Amino acid sequence: MNMPKPSKKIRLDPMPVIVARRVDTLLSLAKKEVRGDEKLAQKYVKLACVLAARHRMPMKRERKHLFCKSCYRPWIIGYNVKVRLDSKTRRAVYTCKCGKKKGFPYSKRFPRIFPQTTL
Ligand SMILES: [Zn+2]
Numbered sequence: 001m002n003m004p005k006p007s008k009k010i011r012l013d014p015m016p017v018i019v020a021r022r023v024d025t026l027l028s029l030a031k032k033e034v035r036g037d038e039k040l041a042q043k044y045v046k047l048a049c050v051l052a053a054r055h056r057m058p059m060k061r062e063r064k065h066l067f068c069k070s071c072y073r074p075w076i077i078g079y080n081v082k083v084r085l086d087s088k089t090r091r092a093v094y095t096c097k098c099g100k101k102k103g104f105p106y107s108k109r110f111p112r113i114f115p116q117t118t119l
Pocket of ligand 1: 068069070071072073096097098099100
């Protein structure tokens with residue numbers, strides 16, 4: 001006799017979605033605050049990083065372009081970060097106000113993402 005298979009219970013963990021939403025909220029708050037209270041903006045970014053690390057959520061490409069990993073300053077091009085394109089290594093080099101440099105590769109496969117366009 002053919003017994004119907006018991007339906008697989010779909011378990012959706014809501015935590016990754018909640019954490020991602022919270023991280024995005026904190027990053028957008030930081031971006032709004034950076035021209036006024038820079039310390040508060042840095043605190044928001046640090047909170048977002050701690051939250052993501054605690055839940056083992058990788059900071060993906062779109063979010064990596066938004067802040068400095070060493071001083072937690074949210075990046076605004078022309079205000080606290082400058083972007084130069086290095087054609088030899090095919091990288092967009094972001095130089096933060098604190099002096100730290102970060103290179104992001106660019107190509108046809110990976111179009112450049114600027115902080116202004118993502119959030
Ligand atoms: Zn920095």
